Amino acid sequence: MKLQFLASLFLFFLALVFLLTRRHTKKAPPASSSTTTPKSYPLIGSVFSIAANRHRRVQWISDVLRNSPSATFTLRRAFGSRQVFTANPAVVQHILKTHFHNYHKGFYLHRALGDFLGNGIFNADGDTWKFQRQVSSHEFNTRSLRKFVETVVDTELSRRLAPILSSAVGSESTVLDFQDLLQRFAFDNICRIAFGYDPEYLLPSLPKTSFAIAFDDGTRISSERFNAAIPLFWKIKKLLNIGSEKRLRIAIKEVRDLATKITREKKQELQQKASLDLADLLSRFLSSGHSDEDFVVDIVLSFILAGRDTTSAALTWFFWLLSKHPHVENEILNEIKEKSEAPDYDELKDMVYTHAALCESMRLYPPVPVDTKEAVADDVLPDGTFVKKGTRVAYHIYAMGRSEKLWGPDWAEFRPERWLKRVNAADNEAGKWRFVGMDSFTFTAFQAGPRICLGREMAFLQMKKIVAGVLRRFRVVPAVGKGVEPVYIAHLTSLMQGGFPVRIESRCGD
Numbered sequence: 001m002k003l004q005f006l007a008s009l010f011l012f013f014l015a016l017v018f019l020l021t022r023r024h025t026k027k028a029p030p031a032s033s034s035t036t037t038p039k040s041y042p043l044i045g046s047v048f049s050i051a052a053n054r055h056r057r058v059q060w061i062s063d064v065l066r067n068s069p070s071a072t073f074t075l076r077r078a079f080g081s082r083q084v085f086t087a088n089p090a091v092v093q094h095i096l097k098t099h100f101h102n103y104h105k106g107f108y109l110h111r112a113l114g115d116f117l118g119n120g121i122f123n124a125d126g127d128t129w130k131f132q133r134q135v136s137s138h139e140f141n142t143r144s145l146r147k148f149v150e151t152v153v154d155t156e157l158s159r160r161l162a163p164i165l166s167s168a169v170g171s172e173s174t175v176l177d178f179q180d181l182l183q184r185f186a187f188d189n190i191c192r193i194a195f196g197y198d199p200e201y202l203l204p205s206l207p208k209t210s211f212a213i214a215f216d217d218g219t220r221i222s223s224e225r226f227n228a229a230i231p232l233f234w235k236i237k238k239l240l241n242i243g244s245e246k247r248l249r250i251a252i253k254e255v256r257d258l259a260t261k262i263t264r265e266k267k268q269e270l271q272q273k274a275s276l277d278l279a280d281l282l283s284r285f286l287s288s289g290h291s292d293e294d295f296v297v298d299i300v301l302s303f304i305l306a307g308r309d310t311t312s313a314a315l316t317w318f319f320w321l322l323s324k325h326p327h328v329e330n331e332i333l334n335e336i337k338e339k340s341e342a343p344d345y346d347e348l349k350d351m352v353y354t355h356a357a358l359c360e361s362m363r364l365y366p367p368v369p370v371d372t373k374e375a376v377a378d379d380v381l382p383d384g385t386f387v388k389k390g391t392r393v394a395y396h397i398y399a400m401g402r403s404e405k406l407w408g409p410d411w412a413e414f415r416p417e418r419w420l421k422r423v424n425a426a427d428n429e430a431g432k433w434r435f436v437g438m439d440s441f442t443f444t445a446f447q448a449g450p451r452i453c454l455g456r457e458m459a460f461l462q463m464k465k466i467v468a469g470v471l472r473r474f475r476v477v478p479a480v481g482k483g484v485e486p487v488y489i490a491h492l493t494s495l496m497q498g499g500f501p502v503r504i505e506s507r508c509g510d
Contacts, residue, residue: 037073058396061370066403070383070385071086072084072091072381072385083394086394091381095381096447099379103374104376106373106376109374113226116222123302136281146345148461153189156202158342160185164202165473169504176503178316179316180499182311183308186462189462190303194281196269196283214252214255221251255301260297262300270283285299311463317361320500321414322471322476354467358467359445360414374390375388376389478500
């Protein structure tokens with residue numbers, strides 16, 4: 001009887017917190033809400049502030065960090081759980097490099113994302129992570145990158161994306177969702193280069209695929225799990241198989257079914273070959289001695305997430321920023337016109353101004369807004385913050401890109417020149433731009449330290465190829481009302497809320 005009473009009391013308490021949270025959320029102030037450290041209460045922590053800002057979580061935490069003297073603060077969650085957020089490069093270097101051994105992906109992340117991503121590289125630690133990284137690294141050598149640019153990306157651009165854009169030219173009534181097109185482009189690309197499989201997602205008919213819908217559901221709901229004010233709610237829904245957890249279970253089955261199909265077809269293909277030609281990432285994993293199909297499926301899903309969602313997110317915001325800054329677009333056009341009609345690997349590497357513009361876009365609108373680690377043991381951060389074992393520590397990529405301390409008083413301006421210097425007058429190429437990169441603990445769009453993104457160069461090559469191919473022939477014009485600003489939202493990766501509606505104009509005659 002006593003146990004039943006305690007259980008009933010606990011459920012009553014949860015229901016009360018839930019109702020108060022919803023009530024508090026309805027009264028939530030707009031984006032100009034207080035940016036001081038959120039108020040914390042006994043037992044429930046800052047659950048009211050978390051709930052009130054759940055629709056603008058990234059912007060809210062960014063505002064708090066901007067007003068923190070150390071650019072670090074501790075968010076108190078329900079039942080004594082804490083999460084440290086930072087936009088301090090010294091702290092980022094501490095957790096990603098100096099004390100890398102003490103900061104793993106950890107229990108919280110695996111609990112929230114494990115059903116969807118399993119033990120794939122972005123959700124793994126220790127030997128499992130090392131093995132995947134070692135095998136994956138072969139995919140990013142110069143030979144593979146040349147092949148990627150000059151075959152996979154080039155054909156996807158010339159035979160699929162360009163014809164779709166051409167068909168929309170001159171029609172005021174034709175509005176395309178450019179975000180969707182870029183996601184389709186990136187999905188086809190990653191599947192072809194990493195798995196030797198062409199999903200034909202970017203066809204003129206723009207086929208609706210249940211996989212893409214399910215994948216989006218999987219990333220969104222998994223992200224909501226990880227950021228939940230009270231995780232017990234989603235755990236109960238999972239136990240009862242209701243609501244978002246029921247949708248997640250259906251989505252997981254959908255995406256894993258396709259990943260399993262790709263894996264089995266590749267296995268069969270390798271068994272039928274007289275000699276092994278490990279031309280893609282999946283072939284390498286299947287030939288590495290790992291026969292666990294579920295593990296290989298985890299790897300497939302992780303690479304789809306990385307290849308589909310990050311580059312498409314970066315390019316969506318890039319093209320929107322270009323539409324607002326015609327002088328930047330003109331500079332990029334001048335650079336493009338110096339190259340061949342279909343720029344090869346070496347020409348793309350030489351597109352310095354475009355590279356700077358892409359970095360500047362990702363500074364303001366990073367494809368991954370926040371990344372989180374978990375402390376294996378007690379630690380003290382360089383700014384003096386104590387971190388208890390099991391505490392989540394998140395470096396806030398979005399906040400770092402908008403920090404006046406790091407980027408100066410003009411941080412809000414889209415200015416590619418901040419990444420560039422003119423070549424010295426004594427040089428043979430005087431007057432040309434030279435790229436000056438920021439260290440990876442300040443510009444953290446590609447992580448840093450031992451886990452720095454393996455696909456960084458591949459991503460830049462793909463993005464430059466798309467930019468050159470599209471801008472040489474077309475203008476991408478946002479089809480929104482004057483003064484309408486798109487909304488940046490974040491799940492595991494970022495998105496433009498509601499898509500990016502555009503009209504396409506021909507650039508012939510420019």
